[in-house]
Amino acid sequence: MQNINKIKDEICDVCHKMWQLGWVAANDGNVSVKLDDGNIIATPTGISKSFITPEKLVLLDSKGNILEANDGYRPSSEIKMHLKCYEKREDVFGVIHAHPPGATGFAVAHKAMDMYNMIEDVAVIGSVPLTPYGTPSTVEVPNAIEPYLEEHDVMLLENHGALAVGSDVMTAFYRMESLELWAKITINAVILGGSRDISRDNIKKLIDLRGYYRVTGRHPGYKVFNPDDQMLHKTDNDDKNNI
Numbered sequence: 347m348q349n350i351n352k353i354k355d356e357i358c359d360v361c362h363k364m365w366q367l368g369w370v371a372a373n374d375g376n377v378s379v380k381l382d383d384g385n386i387i388a389t390p391t392g393i394s395k396s397f398i399t400p401e402k403l404v405l406l407d408s409k410g411n412i413l414e415a416n417d418g419y420r421p422s423s424e425i426k427m428h429l430k431c432y433e434k435r436e437d438v439f440g441v442i443h444a445h446p447p448g449a450t451g452f453a454v455a456h457k458a459m460d461m462y463n464m465i466e467d468v469a470v471i472g473s474v475p476l477t478p479y480g481t482p483s484t485v486e487v488p489n490a491i492e493p494y495l496e497e498h499d500v501m502l503l504e505n506h507g508a509l510a511v512g513s514d515v516m517t518a519f520y521r522m523e524s525l526e527l528w529a530k531i532t533i534n535a536v537i538l539g540g541s542r543d544i545s546r547d548n549i550k551k552l553i554d555l556r557g558y559y560r561v562t563g564r565h566p567g568y569k570v571f572n573p574d575d576q577m578l579h580k581t582d583n584d585d586k587n588n589i
Contacts, residue, residue, distance in 0.1 A: 353379050353387060353515075354400040360442065360519045361395035369444040369526065370395050375507075376422035379515050380432050380439045384408045388428065390419040408432070423483035430488035431511050434495045437562070440515030442522050445507040448529030452476070453502040459529065462543045467528045469552040469559070471500050471521060472566045479504040499563040500525050513562045521563075 357377050364370050364377075375395055378388040386406045389398055404421050405414035410429050412420065422428075428441045452459055459474035475494050480486030480503070491509060494501050500510045500521050508525060512518035535541040544552070553565060 348382055350381070350387075351400070353381070354403055356515050357387060357389065357403060358398050358400060360515055361389060361398040363519070364442075364444050365394065365396040367446070367523075367526075369446040369522070371445075375442075375444040376424050376428070377443075377515060378422075378425070378428045378441050385413060386410075386428070386432070388421045388425055390415070391422045424487065426483075426485060426488045427491065427509065430492055431495060431509075434492060435511060437513060438511045440512045440518040442510045442515070442518045443503075443507060444522060446522065446526035446529070448527075448533060449474075449502060449508045449525050450506075451533070452529055453507060454505055456504060458502065459525075459532070461532065461541055462549050463535065463541050464528050464531060465544070465552060467524055468544060468549055469555050470561055471524060471528070472498075472553075474498070474500050474502055474525065475566075476502045476504055480506075482506065497564050497566045499565075511563075517562065 357379060360377055361375075364375055369375065373392050373394060376389050378386050380386050384407070386408065387403050388406055389395070390402055390404055393402060401416060402419055404412060404419055406421055406425070407413055408429070410421065410425050424443055427443065431438050431441045449459070453476060456476065458476040461473065462468045475498055477494055478490045480490040487503065487506075491501060491503070495511075499512065500508070502508055508522060510518045510522040510525065512521060532541050543549075556565060
């Protein structure tokens with residue numbers, strides 16, 4: 347049987363870390379966890395992540411209807427995006443949306459992080475797509491991310507922020523953390539003269555390590571090696587990739 351109090355504490359811990367790391371400001375961002383019974387615990391709307399405590403979290407059914415909530419609390423206005431993640435991915439039990447500055451810079455610049463230049467991120471995340479623009483709080487956002495959920499655990503939301511999913515909320519948090527560090531390193535590399543991808547052979551070796559390290563989730567990297575697909579990524583044998 348799941349320890350609901352532990353899960354609530356983990357959600358609060360993630361919220362506080364997001365705020366401390368500068369990924370959110372004011373009422374930005376949202377976090378949720380799907381329970382074994384299909385119900386969902388989510389952060390409420392209108393509250394800074396620095397002030398989230400267990401009693402402020404809300405319990406929803408799989409359709410987003412409120413089952414339990416203290417007076418005055420209702421789920422984040424972005425809950426539709428979370429519900430879409432759970433609907434399309436049976437392996438997902440944690441979802442995080444935030445505005446980490448480095449990664450969100452790519453989203454605002456309308457640039458996908460479709461490079462293979464960092465060892466850890468090649469193995470764990472793979473390329474990160476830029477999803478089409480959607481008006482927050484509407485069905486436009488879940489509709490925009492839906493085509494990408496089958497193959498991606500992390501994505502950029504055009505002019506909006508970033509989304510990460512995982513087998514639990516901590517896995518989703520670690521993916522968001524990796525995304526942000528990767529974005530900052532890539533920006534620094536571009537400033538220093540250009541971001542260069544790892545060679546194709548070495549990319550495959552890194553992806554093969556996912557099994558050894560028991561990395562869960564999806565990975566789009568196989569497309570690089572599918573003979574039916576065109577190689578879309580420059581490598582260290584190609585010209586400089588200035589993203």
